[in-house]
Structure formats: structure tokens, C-alpha cells
């Protein structure tokens with residue numbers, strides 16, 4: 001089991017630099033918050049693909065390089081240090097503009113390993129200067145649909161109070177509540193899931209825990225349940241899949257969700273609450289709601305409810321317990337248009 005506050009995605013190495021962070025986005029305007037969120041997604045994605053390239057070489061020499069340990073390993077390289085320290089200069093408050101910084105996205109095939117170290121150093125410095133994952137999380141609270149008040153689980157609780165879920169909820173006695181939930185990507189331990197009184201137990205996890213009540217853990221590394229006592233009646237996965245850097249890993253995350261849900265039984269609940277930014281499914285070149293819902297259905301998720309807000313799309317699925325064999329959704333362009341985004345999910 002992961003430890004609280006242990007090696008997370010953005011483990012800081014204060015010994016290398018005590019770079020002054022730009023102030024966390026307090027009172028940030030929604031549009032700025034969205035820009036920051038988009039920038040973090042780009043940085044994460046680039047970091048991920050660079051790490052993947054570098055780890056191939058490390059694997060050859062029998063070293064495992066992961067998101068959690070790479071800084072420790074690379075901090076001894078002069079290239080990473082040079083770029084990290086130069087770009088995270090505590091005196092400098094300038095950040096690359098979103099457009100100029102796209103240079104770090106391009107990783108051509110001829111690039112050398114030391115050059116990759118340097119690129120990674122630059123990315124890490126920018127993440128640090130923008131306030132780290134905390135700033136991203138804070139921006140997420142401010143930057144989404146203003147109606148949701150930073151807590152998309154309000155919609156979930158509204159739905160659970162409707163039929164047929166209300167019958168299941170009310171069949172629990174006051175003394176003996178049994179329903180359990182796993183919240184992946186939890187920013188606030190006092191959100192609607194936890195305070196609704198519906199669940200006896202809500203396990204809250206996040207890559208970067210902001211509270212003692214949130215376990216710092218990557219869902220993709222959470223040990224698989226050994227038995228049903230480690231499975232849940234409900235999983236909330238709200239605005240997390242869009243954070244996962246590659247289409248294939250997004251598919252793996254969807255598949256992994258099925259392993260943590262209790263087998264469906266009459267008069268109980270085995271459900272997934274799932275939220276994405278609307279443009280992921282409404283304005284992508286590679287996917288739309290029909291494709292996404294067909295993927296989910298192949299994975300054994302029956303759509304029960306859905307709702308499109310101005311900027312988000314919400315789903316409640318019931319887990320039916322069976323995954324179709326030979327599922328294959330590859331990266332195929334379905335729509336043209338320069339204004340479309342590249343969000344995609346690959347399932348193999």
C-alpha cells in the first residue's frame with residue numbers, strides 16, 4: 001500500500017534548488033485557471049513521453065526509471081541539473097508563454113539521451129515554477145464549470161437520491177451502513193461524496209494528497225483487490241482520465257476500474273461516477289460520446305445517467321460484471337478540423 005506523502009509524481013528535491021514558486025493561484029480567474037490546467041496537461045504529457053524514451057535505455061542496464069524515482073536518478077546528471085536549476089531560478093519570475101513553450105513537445109527521433117535529460121530538466125523547472133501539482137489542483141477547483149462549485153460529486157449525490165439507487169441507500173439501516181466508495185483524484189475530503197452520509201466508508205486517493213484524510217497514491221499502482229472486501233460499491237473518477245498522459249494508459253485506467261468494483265448483485269450498488277471535460281468527447285478528432293459509450297459498454301458498463309453541463313460531461317454507469325473479449329479501439333481519426341483537440345482513448 002502506498003504511504004502518505006511518499007514519492008509522488010512531483011516529488012520535490014529541495015536540495016537541488018529551493019526555487020521560489022510563483023504564488024499558488026489564489027483568486028485566479030476561471031480563464032487563467034483553464035490555461036494553467038491546459039499547460040499542466042501539456043507538460044505532463046511531454047514529461048511522460050521523454051521518461052518513456054529514457055527508461056528504454058535504463059531498462060537495458062537493468063534500472064527501472066519511474067515517475068517516482070527519476071528525479072533522484074537524474075539529479076546526478078549535469079544536463080538535468082543545468083536545465084532544472086537555470087530554469088527554476090528563484091530570482092526569475094518569467095515563464096515561457098504557452099505558445100513558445102510548445103518547443104519542448106517536439107522530441108525528434110535523432111535526439112540524444114543527454115538532450116532528453118535537459119528537456120526534462122526544463123519541464124520540471126516549469127512545473128515547479130508554476131506552483132507544482134498543488135497549483136494544478138487549485139486551478140482545477142477554480143477553473144471548471146462555475147455551477148459545480150468545485151465539487152462535481154454534487155451531481156453524483158443528486159443522482160443517487162433518485163430511483164433505483166435511493167432504494168438501495170434506504171435499505172441500509174442507520175446503524176449498519178455498508179456502502180463503500182473509492183474516490184480517485186480527491187481534492188477535498190469534505191466533498192459531497194464524503195458528507196452525504198450515503199457511504200459508510202470513502203477511500204480517497206490522489207497523486208498529490210492535500211490532506212491527512214487523502215491517501216497519496218497513483219490509482220494505476222494501487223494493489224489489485226485480493227477479495228471483495230477490498231472492492232467498492234462506487235468509484236468516482238471525476239476529471240482524472242484527462243490527466244492521464246497517453247491514450248493507451250487511459251484505456252488501461254478504464255479497464256482497471258472494473259477490477260475495483262464489487263460484482264453486481266440485486267438490491268445493491270456497483271457503479272461508476274465518471275466526469276470528463278466536455279471538449280474531450282465533443283470536440284476531439286478521435287473520439288465522441290458514441291465511441292466512448294460503446295467502449296464503456298464493451299467494458300461492461302451500462303450507462304444509467306448522463307448530463308452535459310457547459311464545460312463538463314457527467315456519467316453514472318452500472319458495472320454489469322462482464323468484459324467483452326477482444327476489445328480493440330485504436331487511434332483512428334474520425335473528425336477533421338484545425339480547431340479540434342487530440343483527446344483519444346485506446347483500448348486493447
Ligand SMILES: C[S@@+](CC[C@H](N)C(=O)[O-])C[C@H]1O[C@@H](n2cnc3c(N)ncnc32)[C@H](O)[C@@H]1O
Pocket residue numbers: 133137140150151152153184185186187205206207208217218219220237238239240243244275
Ligand atoms: C482536475 S482534479 C479533479 C478533482 C476532483 N475529482 C473533481 O472532480 O473536482 C484531478 C486530480 O486527479 C489526480 N490524479 C490524476 N491522475 C491520478 C491517478 N492516476 N491516481 C490518483 N489521482 C490522480 C490529480 O492529482 C488531481 O488532483
